Amino acid sequence: MHRAAHPRDSRAPGLKTRPARGFMKNHDALFQTLRIQRRLCNSRTRSWGGEESVMKLREAEIETHAACNARCRYCVYPAIKDGLGRETLSRERFLDILHGLAFARDDLVNIHLHHVNEPLLFPDLPWFVARAREAFPRARTGFSTNAILLSPQKAEAALKAGLNLIYLTVPSGQPETYKRVMGIDADIARTLANIRTFLSLAGEEVRVVARSPLGFDGRLQAFYADFPRVELEAIPISSRLGRIDPETSPDLRQPPSGGRPSPCALSWVAGTLIILRNGDVPLCCNDQEHRFIVGNVFERGVEALWTSPRFERVRAFMAARAPRPADFPCDACEYGLKEGA
Numbered sequence: 001m002h003r004a005a006h007p008r009d010s011r012a013p014g015l016k017t018r019p020a021r022g023f024m025k026n027h028d029a030l031f032q033t034l035r036i037q038r039r040l041c042n043s044r045t046r047s048w049g050g051e052e053s054v055m056k057l058r059e060a061e062i063e064t065h066a067a068c069n070a071r072c073r074y075c076v077y078p079a080i081k082d083g084l085g086r087e088t089l090s091r092e093r094f095l096d097i098l099h100g101l102a103f104a105r106d107d108l109v110n111i112h113l114h115h116v117n118e119p120l121l122f123p124d125l126p127w128f129v130a131r132a133r134e135a136f137p138r139a140r141t142g143f144s145t146n147a148i149l150l151s152p153q154k155a156e157a158a159l160k161a162g163l164n165l166i167y168l169t170v171p172s173g174q175p176e177t178y179k180r181v182m183g184i185d186a187d188i189a190r191t192l193a194n195i196r197t198f199l200s201l202a203g204e205e206v207r208v209v210a211r212s213p214l215g216f217d218g219r220l221q222a223f224y225a226d227f228p229r230v231e232l233e234a235i236p237i238s239s240r241l242g243r244i245d246p247e248t249s250p251d252l253r254q255p256p257s258g259g260r261p262s263p264c265a266l267s268w269v270a271g272t273l274i275i276l277r278n279g280d281v282p283l284c285c286n287d288q289e290h291r292f293i294v295g296n297v298f299e300r301g302v303e304a305l306w307t308s309p310r311f312e313r314v315r316a317f318m319a320a321r322a323p324r325p326a327d328f329p330c331d332a333c334e335y336g337l338k339e340g341a
């Protein structure tokens with residue numbers, strides 16, 4: 001399960017990158033480092049500490065289904081999978097969401113068809129990609145995948161639909177480490193072969209980002225050395241509000257004990273909207289168990305929810321501009337607490 005290697009985590013402190021060619025010319029690639037991302041947040045959206053202006057919606061993360069083919073040790077999916085249900089997002093509801101996002105047409109950078117799942121398990125994925133590209137031709141549409149199912153057929157279907165963004169999450173190039181971290185009997189050679197084929201099919205317009213939650217070991221580095229177009233992002237492993245086993249990785253970020261509320265260090269979350277299959281909007285990508293739901297886009301409408309006083313209050317909690325309610329997720333998150341009392 002590659003979900004814990006969440007795209008947004010890649011913008012966290014400690015990020016290492018190999019910038020894409022034409023890096024500074026590509027506005028999507030501004031998300032490459034926290035430093036640059038912060039500049040983006042401060043200049044193009046309202047920063048956590050800033051005064052009120054209309055919050056820009058930069059990225060929509062849409063859940064199509066809730067199944068994964070892996071059991072990664074750095075993800076909450078293995079612990080929650082039995083309660084996730086089999087419902088999928090219907091085509092009609094997806095079109096409703098795209099219609100609802102129209103207010104942000106000039107601001108949306110990415111449409112991410114992925115949330116705590118393996119997108120390639122969703123048979124309708126190419127249709128969803130195609131509709132998103134039609135609706136938002138200036139944005140990138142893509143998903144994160146562990147690439148186990150990235151067969152030539154699935155790669156061709158996604159690319160033909162207009163896919164122009166993909167995150168490839170592979171924790172290790174070492175066969176035994178790969179299996180252990182993925183929690184399944186996966187074959188790293190097959191996964192890398194899938195990626196190689198994908199890269200041979202994808203044109204230069206497709207942004208390809210390789211991620212490794214454990215850092216890129218020698219074998220992964222050697223593999224990606226053949227593909228200079230691929231951006232590399234080593235991403236720190238989040239505790240997911242304290243739910244990930246500390247044994248997973250020595251690099252696991254943990255909430256400081258006795259910490260005090262601090263503005264979320266991932267300030268880009270302010271410009272991100274996560275929409276679940278049922279229309280619920282959870283707090284952020286780190287709240288993988290959806291402990292806090294801001295509202296529901298099918299009940300309120302996307303724009304009405306995004307600009308609602310309730311969402312503003314929630315942003316104030318995230319930014320530590322207002323005292324957080326009891327059990328608010330940020331108070332259990334390493335990104336929302338400061339060391340010391």
Ligand code: SF4
Nearest residue numbers: 264284330333335336
């Ligand atoms: S739980 Fe709060 S502090 Fe943690 S990533 Fe989400 S918004 Fe930021």
